[in-house]
Amino acid sequence: MADILRLSGIVVAEDRLHLDLLVPEQYARTFFKNVAENRKISVLCASVFSYEAYQVKGIYLGFRPSTPEEAEYQKNYFYGFSRSMLDIGVKSGLFFADYYQEPSLAIRMKSEEVYDQTPKVGTGNKIS
């Protein structure tokens, strides 16, 4: 069965082929059990303003502890996301900041395919 992990940030490597998926360690336990059996993973990201969304499919490569810079990146992400939620009228968006917990991890994946996932008729087309 598929599992879902709510990320706290994504960093795209300079080669635009590898991604570091940032997540608090406490939420990632089932993820590691699953990738031990199946290394195929997918990432979904979207704009809360436009619903524009993309899915990246690829392979799990490994993980490491987040760096202090990545921890700061995640805190900034939650601050920005919370503000965006407020902007669209979801006042409880500020609660989302409590999701972030240290320590956090950087999960490395290699991108193999990218799909348009914006909700619309005909969505799901492969982009690259």
Added chain:
Amino acid sequence: MSANQYISSALRSALDGVIPFVVGTCDPEGIPNITFMSRLFYVDEQHVAISYQFMNKTRRNLLANSTCLAFVTSPDTMRMWKLKLQYVEEQKEGPIFEEMEMQLMALSTPDNISFSLYSAIICKILSIEEVFEGGKQA
């Protein structure tokens, strides 16, 4: 993190909320697919319905591999749950389909997304796990 298989009042309230839920499926080769969906519909305390609108891959995967996982977030507290689901049947008419169609029409706007409903995919809840208990800020 608690787990059970019945929908609580807090989760039911989240199902009716404005935050789209996420559904993850796998194809027969084990390749995962993940997508946003507008709303997960309450059928009874052990069943929910997924609206089949434009997510062909999700439907194909569910017909081939009958389990999936839904990730629901409460708009009131940001509380989050994972629901493990098992496909039961697809309905193209009847009271559940009609109720879903009416709710989706209420969500649609003329200038953005088509909310046409092709079918209601009925799923049994295998388990519910709370992922995040929600925020504690004032």
